[in-house]
Amino acid sequence: MAPSVTHVSGTVAGDVEVRFTQDGIAVCRFRLTETPTQWDAAAKKWRDLDPIPYICTAWRDLARNAAESLVNGVSVLVKGRITAIKENSVFLSVDDLGISLRKRIAYTEASLPSPIAARPTAAPPALPPVPASRPATGRPGSPPAWWDDKRASRWTQHAVHRPPRALQPVVRMRRVLPGHRARRGGGALQRRSLGLLRPVARRRPPAHRPRQAAARPARRGVNAAMSRTAHTPSLPGLGAVDEDLDTVINWGAGADSTAYLAKMLTAPKAHGIDLDRTVVLYMATGSEWPETRLLADEFMLPLLRESGVRFVQLARNGHLQADGFTVLDDSRRPEQLAARGPWTLWDDQESVGTVPQVAGTRKCSLWAKGDVGDWWLKQTFGGRPFRQIMGFNADEEGRRFGDQVTSRMPGRTGEFPLIDWGWDRRRCEDYLLKRFGVHWPKSYCTFCCFSASMGSLPAHLERMRAHPDIAGEVLRLEYTAMSLNPNAKLYGRKSLLEMFDPAQPRDRACLEAFERELAMPWALYHVRRLFLLTEDGRRRPVKRSTERVDLGRPDQLAERLISISERHGVDVEHDPVYGRARAWVRPRATGWPMAEELFATAPARVIDKQDNDFEEHWDALVSGPGAQLPLA
Structure with a gap:
């Protein structure tokens, strides 16, 4: 689940702190105070409520500009994502910010002040020369060489005068998002519905290729949450890279792995651990329960900082392995547990309109954690020997056996200390309760089945x-x-x-x-499924095609779908409580092979998706000259 986006209007409190990662990336942190107001009907005036303190973190160009623009007492508008709430403060990862113009005038690099605001100003004082003993470029906490050069030139060397762009016409909600075909009114749906009753030529929607889709312009409006936007990670690259690692500890932030990690860090040598040759791996799935992250920030991250062990946080970049993976944090002094990465399991499930399934193996865990960790391990070890410590408890002997059977990574040896100690979940929880004085909750995704x-x-x-x-x-x-x-x-x-x-x-x-x-815009979807058999009669994975037909309010789309379906004698279902409507053009049969086709209204979060060779199989089974399942 993505962190909630919030907008804050407040006042900068104190100085802006700036530091740099090893790669020269600027990171700034500043405090912000928001004072909400409430109307006092008795006194007939607005009165101030208790101020809300924020601790804001910005990165890269935004950090650079904030450091040069913000001073104590300036009113700003901040858009960001809440990453934690602790120590009576709200921690905010800043996506964008601006100066409030309610009480002052602000100038930009590419524009001159208006005549009414012009006034004489003194020439800026010359900056003192950089001392020769300045820390080496790239060292954590020191500015890179380009920082002072740009600072001395007031950041103006890249300022380009751009004429104002012509105003664009206002676009109403009828606008169709990128990658979807525009359809207007009931006529389009009627033609589509009639087309379903008589086979006609249709344009095939593109197959689901998230990597290619990422190159499109970012979606705006109702589907902005599903666009693959830039992600602001949590303090990456602040530690030195170790090249002689031989031990990897998987930490999932749950009671089991946390109990092992906390016990080991109290006496590493007694557990056969050399911290200088060890790394702790955490895979950010993106939908961890907030109390688990808060407990990790409060109790475990201080332990990791105190021990100085290397801590790496990873996440996926997209649906496919070809999209790559991201190192969110690689540090010996981690500041917080990353809430999410560029692409999460929630994003993946929501974009295709599905949920994890109870039956079968935990493919979602392998997708969100196993694949991510294996990618990093292959990049780091390249086949040389290492041991990987897993936090399976004594009740999970089957998981140890499965790990030993399925592991194919060269040089890897899996170890399972909790099983060897006989520590079950209850024993792990009791240890953490005695150690930290809190009950450590189970770690899993909020939508886990x-x-x-x-x-x-x-x-x-x-x-x-x-x-x-x-x-x-x-x-x-x-x-x-x-x-x-x-x-x-x-x-x-x-x-x-x-x-x-x-x-x-x-x-x-x-x-x-x-x-x-x-309470968001909805969409009308055209969904088709194929249930096919192999040549020897075994069931093949179900193929699916999902296409967005129209966009609008749920009541309007439902009314239109019901009207057209009844006109053509198609069975239709309607949920009057929450708004869904569903019309079955071709209901699912009982025996394979079979085909299913329906129209349904739903929140507009699902993208167009079609499995490979879907149209070819659909034509062969349903609508082609040799169709096996003609529509009655």
Whole structure:
């Protein structure tokens, strides 16, 4: 789950701190105070409430410009993502910021002040020469050579006068997002529906290729959350690179791996660990529960800093392995646990309109953690011997066996100390309670479906009730998936939505958050599925095509779909509570091979996607001259 974007209007408190990574990347941190106001009806005036302190972090060009522009007392507008709440402060990763013009005038590099604002100014004092004993370029905490050069020139060498661009016409919600075909009004849907009843030539939507899609202009508006925007990582590259590593410790921030890591750090040599030759790996899945991250920041990161062990945080760049992976942080003094990376499991599931499935192996964990860690290990060790310590507890002997059977990495030896010690989950939790005085919660994604199979569904629902906003997001994810596929329930035969009782206040808060999540533009989707057999009669993976047909409000799209479906005698379903409408042009049969085709309305978060060779198989099975399944 992506961190929530917020906008803050406040006043800079104190000086702006600037430092640099080994790669010369500028990082600045400053404090911000926001004072909310409330109307006092009795006094008939606005009164100030308690101020809210923020600790803001900016990177690269934004950090450079902020360092030169912000001073104590300046009013600013900040857009950013909340990464943590601790020490009575809100930690904000800044995406953009600007000077508030309510009480002052601000100039830009590429424009002159207006005549009404012009006034004599003294020439800026000459900057003192840089002393010869300045720290070497690239050293953590020292500015690179270009910093003083640009600072001396007031950052103007790249300022270019640009004439104002012509005003663009206002575009209403009818605008179709990049990569989707424009369709207008009920006529387009009617023609499409008629086309479904009579085979006609149609343009094939592109296959799902996230890497190519990333080259398109960034989506704006309703689908901005799904665009692959630049990500601001958490203090990367502040530590030296070790070239003689021989030990890797996988840490997932849960009770098991945390118990081992905390115990080991108290006496590394007693556990056979040389910290100078060890690295701790963390894979940011992007949807960890907030209390787990806060506990890690409060208790474990200070331990890592004190021990000086190298800590690396990793994440995926996109859906495919070809998209690559990102090192979010590589440091011996980590400041915080990364909340997410450029592309998360949530992004992947939401973009294609599906949810994790209870049946089968934990492919989502392999995708979000295993593939990411293996990429880094191959880059780092290149086949030379190393040992990898896994945090499986004594109740997970099967996972050790699976790891030993499936591991194919040259030079790797897996070790499982908790199993060797006989420490089960209860023993790990008791150790952490005694060590830190807190109950360490289980680490898993907020939308994980395996809480039901692990027998911890009641605890999972209680966690949802404690975070109704998270519950609302997960409900929307499931509702969207079930709109396109009624069988896409998080818990097999039962959906998360069925587990909340509107009569219970805490459940009602979750359902109200769900309704707020649905208050967005919706889309009408055309969905087709093929259930094919191999030559020897075995079932093949299901092929799917999803195409966005129209964009609008849920009630308008549902009314249009119902009207056209009834006109052509197509079965249609409508959810009057939350707004979904679904028309079955070709219902799913009972025996393979078979085809399924439907139109459905859902929140506009799903991209166009079509599996390879889908149209060829569809024509052969359904609409071509030799169709095996003609529509009755």
